[in-house]
Amino acid sequence: MIHMSVDDVARATGAEVLLPGSVDVAGEVVIDSRLAAPGGLFVAFAGERVDGNAYLGAAARLGAAAVVASAEPAPEALAEARECGCAVLRAEGDDCEEFLLRLARAWREAHPDWLVVAVTGSVGKTTTKEMLAAAFGSQRRCHATRGNLNNLIGGPLTVLSAPDDTEVLVCELGMNHPHEIERLAAACQPALAAITNVGTSHIGILGSRENIARAKAEIVSGMRALGELPRTLALTSSCDYTPFIEEGFARPAGVEVVRVGAAPADAVRAESVSLDDEGRPTARVLCSDGWSREVTLSVPGRAAVDDLLLAVALVWRAGLDRDAALDAVAAMTATSMRLDVREAPCGARVIDDSYNAAPASMASSLDVLAQMACPGRRVAVLGEMGELGGEAVRLHGYVGAYAAAKGVDLLVLIGGELADAMAEAARTMGLSEDRVERLATVEDAVRVIAPVLGAGDLVLVKASRAAGLDGFVRGVLQR
Structure with a gap:
């Protein structure tokens, strides 16, 4: 949840204050008026079927400290907000998506000590995100993207919903169009990141796998170091676009690259991969410093091994206990509707x-x-x-x-x-x-x-x- 004055919210986002409220924002940021709660902030998206601007008054009655309109509020909505002591803002350009991204970036920058870990890719990013959350969560207070809320709305909501005691924030970044990963990365500013692979998802929009690779590589643009921990990007050596991303984007930006896979030169690699009768993989995971460990995953499929290697690489980079991380990942259950x-x-x-x-x-x-x-x-x-x-x-x-x-x-x-x-x-x-x-x-x-x-x-x-x-x-x- 966030703690900000209404004026600070307006400064961070460029929103116009139409009606000052009586209290600061101290609660959850929501886009469903039914979830508005005392002290929270309701952002009214004008959807194709439901116009959130029709529910500004309802959110105020539920105790929201502020509501954000994406159109001229109705007089009765302003009257209800005034009666409830609820502030009313109007998003700059009536763009609530950009409002959320700017607010998330401001809240992220107010927490420079967070270790933010981000993952994107064509396939496997949700599984990798869950593995990262389990691995880091075994040793640190961790908050992660819920489900696959990884778009330009879900991404900033993940940042804004982080509990006060968060130490590690794991963000899944999805996209349909160019520059979406760039905008999400600017909002969460990860120190550690992973790209699972470059496939053909959204090729109808982006036109080619090279353009998909460029879109995934946008994650580099928002990365920032955390103290002495340098920006690090984990990539799979089996992906044919890994050299393209490494040489064309990561290294020119000063971002270190860690490769994972089955090649002898990979910093983190898997050997002796086998599947049991339930499709669950067992593998020996090895790191270039000599550490190794055998693990059996509950998530079926050989592809889960590469996801695991990415998680191990970033846990290792963060200086955390790899054995504890693997124990946590091995105990994971399959994500709903995913194998x-x-x-x-x-x-x-x-x-x-x-x-x-x-x-x-x-x-x-x-x-x-x-x-x-x-x-x-x-x-x-x-x-x-x-x-x-x-x-x-x-x-x-x-x-x-x-x-x-x-x-x-x-x-x-x-x-x-x-x-x-x-x-x-x-x-x-x-x-x-x-x-x-x-x-x-x-x-x-x-x-x-x-x-x-x-x-x-x-x-x-x-x-x-x-x-x-x-x-x-x-x-x-x-x-």
């Missing part, structure tokens, strides 16, 4: 990875499906992926071909034209017609597929969030 293995009443096991998807993460999840023990059928229920632009048909085709190469017993494809592209590629790669099921909607899939699943079956469910495949998971689990 979360659940038992259905019919006896099938469901790998719920329905939260989001990109071509690389689709392949990684199909690897998990192929590697886990399965006495029954291996079933892949896949939906469409978003923001791939002109590459969408080709990249969906790759996913269908990869599913066929993995030898799934049943490939269920949900959606429209892009699902057709996956189906066509799977058939071209030799998956027989009786092993490919095309369905238009999630409801169709629940109706057709859920009744035929049984004991011993292993079912992967994955798509972009907009596809709504979490509805299929619910349908299976509720039968």
Whole structure:
């Protein structure tokens, strides 16, 4: 929570004070008026379906010390605020997104002793964030991004919601467009950062993987040292764009780079990686100073090992106990809707990875499906992926071909034209017609597929969030 006078809020953000309040802001910053609480600050976004400016008075009645409008407040809202002693501000340019970013930056700068750790990347950033939070949280008072609230609104809210006793702040930075990572990094100002990889997510917006790499590399622009701890960026040596980011962005900015992976020259590397029948990886983690440790993760999939290496690199860089950090990471459970293995009443096991998807993460999840023990059928229920632009048909085709190469017993494809592209590629790669099921909607899939699943079956469910495949998971689990 923040502690600032209304005038200080206005100075930090450029907002205009329309009505001075009777108390300072001392509470949570929220964007949902129903969550407004005594002493807090409500920021009124004008959304497509709900206009927060209609709820300025409601937030004042709940005790908010101040409300921020993104349009001319209604006279009755001003009257209610005045009656409640609530300040009313208007965001500069009616831009509440920029208001939050500026406020977060000011609050971050008021806490120069925070160790801020940030992570971005095309795939795996939420898992890496959770590992970082567990690792640092095992030894320091740690606050981290909730869920995947990693955009230009969720990012600053993470900074602004840090408890008073925070020592380490772990921030996940997401983006859809150029300069978004730059703006988020300016708000949180990390000393330590990691880029998980450069994939094809948002290639429809950014145009090329090189542009995606440039966007991820923007994290460097906001980094700042913490005392004697220099700015350090951890990168995976297996990513083909790591040299591009290191030489083109990190080193020119004076940011040190730590590489992780399987190469002998990597500062942190993994050896003897194996997966058990549940897809959980075991690996020996080694650091260039001679430290090593074997660990088994509860998060399934070989890709989780690289995420772990990034976390170990930054914990080591911060001078913390790596053994304690690994103990904490090993005790983690799967994040909801991200490779979360659940038992259905019919006896099938469901790998719920329905939260989001990109071509690389689709392949990684199909690897998990192929590697886990399965006495029954291996079933892949896949939906469409978003923001791939002109590459969408080709990249969906790759996913269908990869599913066929993995030898799934049943490939269920949900959606429209892009699902057709996956189906066509799977058939071209030799998956027989009786092993490919095309369905238009999630409801169709629940109706057709859920009744035929049984004991011993292993079912992967994955798509972009907009596809709504979490509805299929619910349908299976509720039968």
